[in-house]
Every structure is written in C-alpha cells, then in structure tokens.
Amino acid sequence: MASESVHGMWSSRLMFILAATGSAVGLGNIWRFPYMAGENGGGAFVLVYLGCIAIVGIPIMMAEILCGREGRQSPVNTMKALAARSGQSPAWESLGWLGAIAGFIILSFYGVIAGWAMAYIASVGAGDFVNTTAAEASAHFSNFTADAGLVVLWQTLFMVLTIFIVARGVDEGLEKAVKYMMPLLFLMLVVLLGYAMASGHFMEGLSFLFSFNIEKITADAVLMAMGQAFFTLSLGMGAIIAYGAYMPRDANILGTATIIAMLDTGVALMSGMVIFPLVFANGLEASAGPGLMFITLPIAFGQMEGGQIFGTLFFILVTFAALTSSISLVEPAVAWIVEKVKITRAQSAWLVGGLAWFVGLGSAFSFNIGSDITLFGDKTFFDTVDFLANNIMLPLGGMMACIFVGWLIDRRIPRDQLELSEGVFNVWQFLIRYVSPVAVFIIFVMSVFPELLKF
Ligand code: PHE
16 A cells, blocks of 8 residues: 555654644543543542543554554545455445544534633633632623624634644644644643642642542443543544554554553643642632633632733643644545545635534534524534534444454554564454453443433
8 A cells, every 4th residue: 555645744753643642632631631520529530531541542543543554545535445455345434434524523613612712812811810709700701602703703713723724734734733832732731730739739639630439430430431531532533544644654553652642641630730729729619510611710810829821821722732633623524525526635624624614603602692402302502513423423433443443454454554562462452352342332322321321
C-alpha cells in the first residue's frame, strides 16, 4: 500500500503525538472529566476511568492507528481497502462512515460548547465575575445561554477558526496549529496548577480526586467512566484512523499510543487538580454537574486574588484544547470528500464545517428558543445528538473496530504494523479480541437500556 498519504504527512513522530494528543485533549478533559468525577464521588470514579483507559482505550487506539497507517486514506476508504485486502465484505466501509457521521455530529455540538468557553474568555477578562455571588454567576450563565444570537455568534467564530485551520491542509494547517497550541496549552496548565497550589486548598482537591471509597463505585459510574474513556481518547469515530494515515512508518505504535493516553489522562487529572482546589477554597460544591466550569469556577476566580487574569487564562486554555480537537472531528469527512470528488481541501473544509455549523444551530437553540422542542421523550436536540454520538455511535464504532482488527483483518497487517514481540502481541490480541469488545458491548447495552441497571 501507499507509503505516504495524498493529504500530507506529519513531519515527525513528535508531530503525530502532538496532533493525536491535541485531538484527545479537549472539552472532554477540562469540562467533562472534572464534573463527572465531581458528580460520581471523585476517587472511585477516577480509578475505574484509569482502568478503562488502560484495558480498553490503549488497545483500541493501537488498532485505529494501525488501520490508518496501513490504509493511508480517509477512514472510509481505508476501511474499504483493508476489507478488500483481507477478503472481507465491502460492508466494512460502513465503519468509516459511522465514524465520519459520528464526528460530524459531535462537531456540531462541540462547536456550541467551545463557543461558550470563548465567550467566557471575554466575560471573565472583562471582570464580569469579580466578587460575584453564586446567584449572579448562575444568572450570568443562564442569561448568556438564553441569548440565541450571542451563542450563535460565538459558535460561528469557533467554527470559522476550525475550518480555517483544516482548509490549510495537514502540513500547513493541522500540524502548525498543534505545534504551537499544544506546548502553550501545557504551559498554561502548569501555571494554573501553581495558582491552584497557592489557593491553600490543594491537598483537599487532591484527596477528593484520589481518595478511594469502594462504595462509591456504582454501575452508573462505571458506565460514565467507560463512555468518558472513549470520548476523551477520540476513539470510535475515525479521528485516530485519519491521523494515523499521516503517521511516519518508523514510529512505534504501542509506545506512541501509550504516550498519548498518558498525556491525555495527565491533562484530565491536572484539570481536576486546578478546578477542585479552587472550588473548595471558596466553599463551593464539587458536584455541580456540567455547570462546574461555567458557574462554579467563575465564582471561585471572582473571589480570588488575580482571578481575573488566571480565569481568563483558563478559558483561553479551554478554547485551545477544543480547537485542536475540533480539527480532528472534521478531518475524516474532509479527507473523504477530497478523495471522492474533485474539489479542493479548502472547499471541502468549508462544506463540512458549514454543514456542522448548521446542524449545530439545533444544539445552540436547545438552551433558548428551542428548549421546548424535544425528541425521543424528554430530550432536547442537544441531549439527543449528545446521546446518539457518545452513547451509541462511539461504542458501536469501537466495537466494530475490535471485531475487524481482532478477528477479520489479514493477520499480517497488525503484526507488520505493530512490530511487537510475540508475548506482547498476544496480550494486545487477547485484549482486542475478548476484553475490549465485551466490555464495550456491556456498557453499550446498559447505556441504551438503562432499565437493566436497576437490578
Ligand atoms: N477527545 C475530545 C475531547 O476530549 C473529543 C473528541 C471526540 C475529539 C472524538 C475527536 C473525536 O474533548
């Protein structure tokens, strides 16, 4: 198969690591992980989550990278080619499709939440939260999300930035973006960690995240931890297959996937270590749910010395993290269109991004003019697409990837791509054949039929 992709290549292994880590590190780490840990009692959730990353996350990430690097095309065409070479049904192309559609759906609502984070750069920066009360901060958030025009404005800005980067291509767009944004992101996180340490409540935050109480592990927490492991590593939707297609041949897959998973987990834990000490320092609740970042945290910043500056920095960090993820959500569809029809990458990026923006309006309006419109029972448009992508499409995509790579692919391909010793290869193969698909299947069934949890 081709040794290079027509879309371009990462210039080194390090650039692949930055790009894939950029995809992985996003709203999932800074917004979702801390509030889920907060809602599920801290340490117990964190432990289950770490287990899911190690046993399910890393093996599936390796499978996705190896498919991408072998196929060297968009996930749809990569799957098609690998199925043909392995003598399997061309229907496996649908795995690529499922991914591209899931990515598109995630992108649509991701742009809305990322837009909120961008809006908060402006409002925290302007000092809107200085000495604010809890009620005011909460009103600020609901007034903001209730303003459809404003929400769409920020969503549009975020989507245009995303499209702009992807339109410039793998080398000039994606690689340049991650090359500068990722080191800055780590730097900002370290600065904020120092700030959290100075809050005087750092140990309280740490013990919340790491103290382990077995009674707190509920079936629900396991379900959320597994879903989160998938989402945070960008698995099950083709982003990693697409990025793997641009990975140099000499980079080792096991080592690289492990580094990416560790960096991603490190950022999630560090975000928790930044957020919880600030929350506790101001006598606030850790279990605020999705409002933790947009309500609780601004109150904390508003009451602290230097909070205006560090709070602004925090929301810049979130925006950077979201941007390096959103570009990976568009890439699979953009690359596929470029391969399929004769339009330029820039046209393809505007087309895919523009459509995702349009569908995203549904999510933007779920918090204001469209909040009464519900689908599937009581779910708003936002809740519906979130559920569809995260609870159905990602696990389904992950499970199909396990079956294809674990059982059906030409056996020479994983051996050749992974270059592992016999023993290590067998461990990986055991995980990808039995452990990961079964674990994902159980979680999948339980999240689609929550009644089963009632036993
Ligand atoms: N991993 C990203 C995050 O944690 C989200 C994402 C999911 C990005 C799937 C790409 C693909 O925010």
